[in-house]
Amino acid sequence: xxxxxxxxxxxxxxxxxxxxxxxxxxxxxxxxxxxxxxxxxxxxxxxxxxxxxxxxxxxxxxxxxxxxxxxxxxxxxxxxxxxxxxxxxxxxxxxxxxxxxxxxxxxxxxxxxxxxxxxxxxxxxxxxxxxxxxxxxxxxxxxxxxxxxxxxxxxxxxxxxxxxxxxxxxxxxxxxxxxxxxxxxxxxxxxxxxxxxxxxxxxxxxxxxxxxxxxxxxxxxxxxxxxxxxxxxxxxxxxxxxxxxxxxxxxxxxxxxxxxxxxxxxxxxxxxxxxxxxxxxxxxxxxxxxxxxxxxxxxxxxxxxxxxxxxxxxxxxxxxxxxxxxxx
Amino acid sequence: xxxxxxxxxxxxxxxxxxxxxxxxxxxxxxxxxxxxxxxxxxxxxxxxxxxxxxxxxxxxxxxxxxxxxxxxxxxxxxxxxxxxxxxxxxxxxxxxxxxxxxxxxxxxxxxxxxxxxxxxxxxxxxxxxxxxxxxxxxxxxxxxxxxxxxxxxxxxxxxxxxxxxxxxxxxxxxxxxxxxxxxxxxxxxxxxxxxxxxxxxxxxxxxxxxxxxxxxxxxxxxxxxxxxxxxxxxxxxxxxxxxxxxxxxxxxxxxxxxxxxxxxxxxxxxxxxxxxxxxxxxxxxxxxxxxxxxxxxxxxxxxxxxxxxxxxxxxxxxxxxxxxxxxxxxxxxxxxxxxxxxxxxxxxxxxxxxxxxxxxxxxxxxxxxxxxxxxxxxxxxxxxxxxxxxxxxxxxxxxxxxxxxxxxxxxxxxxxxxxxxxxxxxxxxxxxxxxxxxxxxxxxxxxxxxxxxxxxxxxxxxxxxxxxxxxxxxxxxxxxxxxxxxxxxxxxxxxxxxxxxxxxxxxxxx
Numbered sequence: 001x002x003x004x005x006x007x008x009x010x011x012x013x014x015x016x017x018x019x020x021x022x023x024x025x026x027x028x029x030x031x032x033x034x035x036x037x038x039x040x041x042x043x044x045x046x047x048x049x050x051x052x053x054x055x056x057x058x059x060x061x062x063x064x065x066x067x068x069x070x071x072x073x074x075x076x077x078x079x080x081x082x083x084x085x086x087x088x089x090x091x092x093x094x095x096x097x098x099x100x101x102x103x104x105x106x107x108x109x110x111x112x113x114x115x116x117x118x119x120x121x122x123x124x125x126x127x128x129x130x131x132x133x134x135x136x137x138x139x140x141x142x143x144x145x146x147x148x149x150x151x152x153x154x155x156x157x158x159x160x161x162x163x164x165x166x167x168x169x170x171x172x173x174x175x176x177x178x179x180x181x182x183x184x185x186x187x188x189x190x191x192x193x194x195x196x197x198x199x200x201x202x203x204x205x206x207x208x209x210x211x212x213x214x215x216x217x218x219x220x221x222x223x224x225x226x227x228x229x230x231x232x233x234x235x236x237x238x239x240x241x242x243x244x245x246x247x248x249x250x251x252x253x254x255x256x257x258x259x260x261x262x263x264x265x266x267x268x269x270x271x272x273x274x275x276x277x278x279x280x281x282x283x284x285x286x287x288x289x290x291x292x293x294x295x296x297x298x299x300x301x302x303x304x305x306x307x308x309x310x311x312x313x314x315x316x317x318x319x320x321x322x323x324x325x326x327x328x
Numbered sequence: 329x330x331x332x333x334x335x336x337x338x339x340x341x342x343x344x345x346x347x348x349x350x351x352x353x354x355x356x357x358x359x360x361x362x363x364x365x366x367x368x369x370x371x372x373x374x375x376x377x378x379x380x381x382x383x384x385x386x387x388x389x390x391x392x393x394x395x396x397x398x399x400x401x402x403x404x405x406x407x408x409x410x411x412x413x414x415x416x417x418x419x420x421x422x423x424x425x426x427x428x429x430x431x432x433x434x435x436x437x438x439x440x441x442x443x444x445x446x447x448x449x450x451x452x453x454x455x456x457x458x459x460x461x462x463x464x465x466x467x468x469x470x471x472x473x474x475x476x477x478x479x480x481x482x483x484x485x486x487x488x489x490x491x492x493x494x495x496x497x498x499x500x501x502x503x504x505x506x507x508x509x510x511x512x513x514x515x516x517x518x519x520x521x522x523x524x525x526x527x528x529x530x531x532x533x534x535x536x537x538x539x540x541x542x543x544x545x546x547x548x549x550x551x552x553x554x555x556x557x558x559x560x561x562x563x564x565x566x567x568x569x570x571x572x573x574x575x576x577x578x579x580x581x582x583x584x585x586x587x588x589x590x591x592x593x594x595x596x597x598x599x600x601x602x603x604x605x606x607x608x609x610x611x612x613x614x615x616x617x618x619x620x621x622x623x624x625x626x627x628x629x630x631x632x633x634x635x636x637x638x639x640x641x642x643x644x645x646x647x648x649x650x651x652x653x654x655x656x657x658x659x660x661x662x663x664x665x666x667x668x669x670x671x672x673x674x675x676x677x678x679x680x681x682x683x684x685x686x687x688x689x690x691x692x693x694x695x696x697x698x699x700x701x702x703x704x705x706x707x708x709x710x711x712x713x714x715x716x717x718x719x720x721x722x723x724x725x726x727x728x729x730x731x732x733x734x735x736x737x738x739x740x741x742x743x744x745x746x747x748x749x750x751x752x753x754x755x756x757x758x759x760x761x762x763x764x765x766x767x768x769x770x771x772x773x774x775x776x777x778x779x780x781x782x783x784x785x786x787x788x789x790x791x792x793x794x795x796x797x798x799x800x801x802x803x804x805x806x807x808x809x810x811x812x813x814x815x816x817x818x819x820x821x822x823x824x825x826x827x828x829x830x831x832x833x834x835x836x837x838x
Contacts, residue, residue, distance in 0.1 A: 008723060010693070010716045012732040195708050196701040203698055206689040212646070213684040214752065215670035215699040273689060 023267035023319070027282045030315060034286060038293035045296060052173035054292035056243065058262070059177040060236040061255060062284035065262040066188040067232040069280050071225045072263055073192075073205045075272030076131040078120060078226060081233040082255035083142035088112035088237035090146040093155025093247035102162045109238040110231060116142055117230015121223040131226075139256065146249040156246035166243025177239050181284075184232075189277035197221070205272035258308075262287055265312050286311070346409060348373050348537045349394070349425065349506045354403035356389055363389040366403065367563040369556050371506055371537035376528060378552035378569065379541045382581055382799060382832075386561040387541050391508055394539070395427045396420035424505035428495045428512055434483055441466035441479035444498045469497045473527050489520035496527065507531060508539045513547060525551055543631050545574050545838050557581060574838065575829075582799055582828035590804030591783040597807075598622030600658070601759050601791045602674075604643065607652030612638035613815040616652070620760065620791045625782065627806030628795040630835050635815035636795045637679060640762050644676040645669040656759065670699050673759030677749050677766060679795075681742065685749040688738030692730055693719035695737050695748050700755045722751035727777060746778065754785075761785065762793040767801060779805060799828050813837050 038045045045051075064081050071078055091112045092105045100108065116138070123134045168176040192198040203211040204218050212218045241247055266283035268275030287308060294304050347370035356364040364386045371377050381387050392398040393405070396414030404411040407423050414420040434443050442449075444466045452458035466479035475493040477486065483494065492512060499507050509528075513521045528551050531538060542548055548555065549569065556566040557580040564580050602620040607613070613635035620626050628636045642649045645663040654661055661672045669676070678684035686695050696719040697704050704714040719733050726747040730740055737748050746766065753761060763782065767775040782805060786792050796802050802809055803826055811819040811834040819834040 008720070008728065008730055009732045010720070011734045194710055196705050196710065197708065199694065199698070199701060199710060203687050203690065203694075207683070207687040209684050210687040211698075212666055213644075213676065213678055214687070214695075215665075215667045215756075217665060217667050 022276075024276060024279045024282060026319070027265070027267065027279060027286065027315070031282055031286045031289065034289045034293065038289060038296070041293060042296040045293065048173045050292075050296075052175060052178070054288055055175065055178045055181070057291045058284040058288035059175075059181040060239050060243075061259050061262060061287075062181055062280070063184055063236050063239070064229070064232045064255075064259045065266070065280050065284065066184055066277060067225070067229040068259050069263045069266065069268050069275060069277060070188070070192060070198075070201055071229050072260075072268050072270060073272055073275055074201045074222055074225055075205045075208060076124060076222055076225065077135065077260070078117075078131065078229045079135040079256045079260075080116065080120060080138040080142055081229060081236075081259055082252045083139045083146075084113055084116040084230055084233035085237040085240060085252035085255065086146040086249055087116060087142040088234045089241045089247040089251050090149050090155070090249065092237070092241055093157075094149065096157050096159065096162075097155060102159050105158070105162055106238055109241070110234045113230040113232070113234020113237065114227055115230070116233070117227040118223070120230065121226030124226065125219040125223045143249065143253075150247070150249045154246050154248055158241070158245060162242055163245060164242065166239050166241070166245075177243075180235075180239070185277060185281050189281075192277050201225070202273065205269075205274070258287075261308065261312055265315060347371055347406070348408060349423075350406040350409075351390070351393070352404045352406055354390075354393060354400045354405070356393060356398055356400050363561050364393070364400070365561045367558060367561070369539075369563075370566075371539055372554070373505070373537050374532050374535045375553040376532060376538040376540050376551050377554040377556060378548040379539055379556050379558065380548065380577055380581060381558035382797070385558040385581075387558060388510070389561075390558070391427055391510055391539075391541070394420065394425055394506075394508060396425075421502055424503060425508070426499035426502060426504040426506070427508035427510060428492065428499060429510050434491060434495060434498075436482070436484040438483060439479065440470075440477055440481050440483055440486070440494055443483050443494055444469065444479070444501050446498075448502060465501070466497070469500050470494075473497060473500070473530060474523075489523070492520075492524070493527075496531075500531075504536065506537045506539065508541070510541045511543070512540075513542065513544070521547075543836055545577065545836060548577075549574070578829050578832050582832055590800075591780050593625075593783050593786065593805075593807075597624050598789055601656065603655040603658070605653045605655075607639065607642065607649050607654075609635075609638065609642055609647065609815075610650050612647075613642075613812070616812075616817060618810060618817075618820065620793065622759075622789045622791055623786050624807050625786050625792040625794055625805050627802040627809040628793065628812060629797070629799070629802045629809055629831050630812035630818075632797060634812040634835070636812050637764055638815075639812070640676060640764055640793070640795060641678075643669070644674060644762065670756055670758075673757075674762070675699075675753035675756060675758040675760070676762045677746070677753060677764060679765040679768060681745050681749060682738075686737045686745050686752075688745070689736055691734040691736055692723065692728070692740075692748055693733040696722055696752045696755055699752060718755055719751075722755045723748070725754070726751050726781065743775075743777075750778075750781070758790065760791045760793065762795070764795045765797065766794065767796075767798070799831055802826075802831065803828065811835050 068078060068081065088109045092109045095105055095108045120131070120135055120138055123129050124131045165176055170176055170179045192201065200211065200216050200221055203214065203216055204221060208218055240252060262283050263280055264270055265286065266275065266280035268280065290307060290311060291304055294307060350370040351368055353366040353368055354364050355366055367386060367390065369379070369390065379387050379390065389398060393400055396417040396419050399415070405414060406412070412423065414423070435446070438446065441463045445462050450458045450461045463479050470477050470479060473493060473496060475490065475497065477490055477493065483491065486494065512524060528538060540552055552569045554566065555569050555572065555577065557564040557577065559581060598621055600619050600621050605617045607616040616639050618626070630636050638647065641647050643654065645665045645668050654663060656672050663669045663672060682688055693715055697715045700718060704718055705711055716733060723733065728747045728751065729744055737745055740748065766782070767778050782792060782794065794805060807823055809821045809826060809831070810817055811821065811831060813835055818837065821830065
């Protein structure tokens with residue numbers, strides 16, 4: 001419209017500069033600090049097998065956290081994930097009792113997860129109910145079914161080769177779970193940061209109305225994210241059940257909050273719209289290292305949750321305090 | 329009617345009575361817009377003054393100034409001739425000024441009596457609320473205005489007309505001297521309107537000064553004693569209603585100097601692209617049908633609430649119409665979502681830029697490419713270079729001003745945000761573009777740029793639908809105009825039949 005050409009540069013700050021000033025960098029520094037502190041605190045820390053064991057503290061939760069990160073960025077949440085684990089594990093246990101082989105068990109675990117996720121998704125996207133309410137409801141519902149089926153019984157008739165997912169090692173100290181965790185981290189990072197689908201998730205989380213008015217199929221994408229979260233809970237259920245070798249209705253109890261903690265610690269805005277997968281990956285390591293380090297020092301579990309809680313509040317409050325201090 | 333429509337101060341013109349409340353050369357500026365430019369207004373006890381003007385003339389700003397929500401940048405508010413400042417809405421209430429809005433601000437979960445006395449309830453022993461007195465006085469006030477409402481009922485259980493009566497009772501409970509009624513009849517039935525008239529007469533008899541804002545001339549002539557006309561934030565004229573005719577008022581409302589220059593357009597129209605037939609919605613609009621050609625600009629005029637935006641959003645797939653058919657290039661299409669609309673070449677630039685138009689927390693380039701990601705990506709994977717290229721191309725065409733393409737849209741001015749939204753849609757290469765109040769709230773410079781650009785788009789063969797409440801814009805840009813009133817098509821006018829008077833007449837139904 002104007003004859004005068006106006007040049008607008010694509011970017012002002014380089015991507016590298018942005019990355020250096022990011023939340024992820026701060027979190028990485030915290031992780032390194034905890035690692036160094038741990039290695040001084042306990043002589044058993046810097047041992048390959050001990051470190052390998054430590055990864056089991058976070059791998060299963062982190063798998064769910066990746067999908068949860070996408071869901072939270074889109075402005076929704078799923079608090080039923082731990083109960084999906086219980087239901088999927090119960091379904092697998094029942095299938096094993098009925099004589100299903102390992103491939104059948106995996107299928108049952110994944111299908112249960114996807115169905116639970118789809119159930120949440122339908123309630124949220126079709127009926128327009130708030131996801132926090134829906135998934136608090138299904139949290140009780142899914143685990144409740146598990147309690148009805150199992151009561152005080154245990155399913156532990158799993159085939160021997162089913163143990164590989166939670167107890168197998170791919171190479172030396174590198175467990176199958178760790179490999180799966182790394183693979184999923186890459187896949188989720190690519191999906192969120194390098195695809196149209198990921199871009200749409202950010203758009204929805206920042207402004208669902210604007211995204212809808214821009215031709216984004218908001219309900220469909222949210223539904224997919226709920227299914228994906230259910231699927232990841234199914235995968236976590238397979239790994240956890242395989243690692244424990246048994247199913248009780250209390251399996252994975254309270255994990256939903258640990259998963260959400262991991263996501264928020266990873267720099268995902270709980271209100272939606274921002275955050276990255278690398279952040280969640282580092283947060284997983286931080287939580288795993290803290291739990292493991294305190295475990296080596298024989299700190300009881302309840303104190304660990306206090307430390308994790310304090311860590312979460314501290315890391316989140318730090319940048320805000322820094323900004324307030326600078327503004328003075 | 330006074331023929332010399334020069335801004336004089338009505339506060340000083342005075343009749344036999346002195347005004348209880350007056351505005352003297354009030355100015356109020358918002359970023360980029362002068363909402364009120366030295367306007368004056370006087371309200372007399374026992375008289376109804378009608379405030380008349382188009383959408384955007386400054387009526388709501390005046391109401392907000394009188395009720396202490398806005399503070400004027402210049403000029404005086406005179407209460408009984410004494411200059412006063414309303415720092416807060418409470419100050420205005422204390423001076424005896426109360427407003428009843430189109431959507432009354434009341435509390436559904438509280439009782440009628442509580443609503444009436446909320447914030448100024450009589451207190452008994454120990455500062456506790458004196459419920460007996462509240463209910464007794466509420467009943468007195470309600471019966472005083474002829475309303476048969478039990479003060480103990482929850483407000484939720486009342487109909488809209490009775491809610492209005494409660495709002496009026498609330499106004500009376502603070503011993504109001506000035507009652508502002510902002511389109512009080514908009515949601516009322518014929519019978520309820522008659523009752524409201526009687527109530528206004530009662531208030532007059534009690535010596536209240538009433539400011540009555542309405543678009544409906546029959547109402548104005550029925551109950552007003554005086555009129556004041558605003559246009560584009562300026563005082564135009566005032567006087568006694570008995571001295572003017574409807575035609576005079578319409579002329580004062582719209583007869584303006586042509587301050588804006590619109591692009592000259594003389595383009596060939598192509599084949600028909602859009603054919604809408606019998607579009608209806610359960611509550612918002614009914615039986616909308618028209619056709620649109622390539623290169624044509626079709627204006628949609630009407631009062632606020634006439635159902636124009638609601639219809640456009642149904643056409644764009646946001647809301648679901650109950651009936652109707654849409655054809656694109658002669659083929660019937662099913663539009664169930666905005667994604668379907670975009671796929672069929674229909675795009676919509678909404679009125680509410682910040683919420684619906686742009687995703688302000690995301691950078692410019694991501695906003696521009698959002699609906700075009702299918703083209704800029706490869707197998708679903710983002711290609712940033714292609715995205716920047718597309719964003720560069722279209723933001724340059726729109727003459728966007730920004731520091732960089734990865735600046736967040738929220739950091740831009742209103743006009744530039746609008747350019748990003750338009751760029752976003754042009755990048756999808758649409759067939760039909762719907763612009764809803766495209767220049768509302770943006771500065772004059774950007775306004776002209778948007779108009780010029782709209783003409784350019786039409787010249788390139790795009791079919792344009794422009795929803796606008798600004799008469800000059802409708803007159804300056806449209807090849808054809810559909811006037812909507814209360815959800816229906818009131819008129820379809822060709823360019824040669826357009827005049828401000830016809831538009832206003834059809835829009836107001838007179």
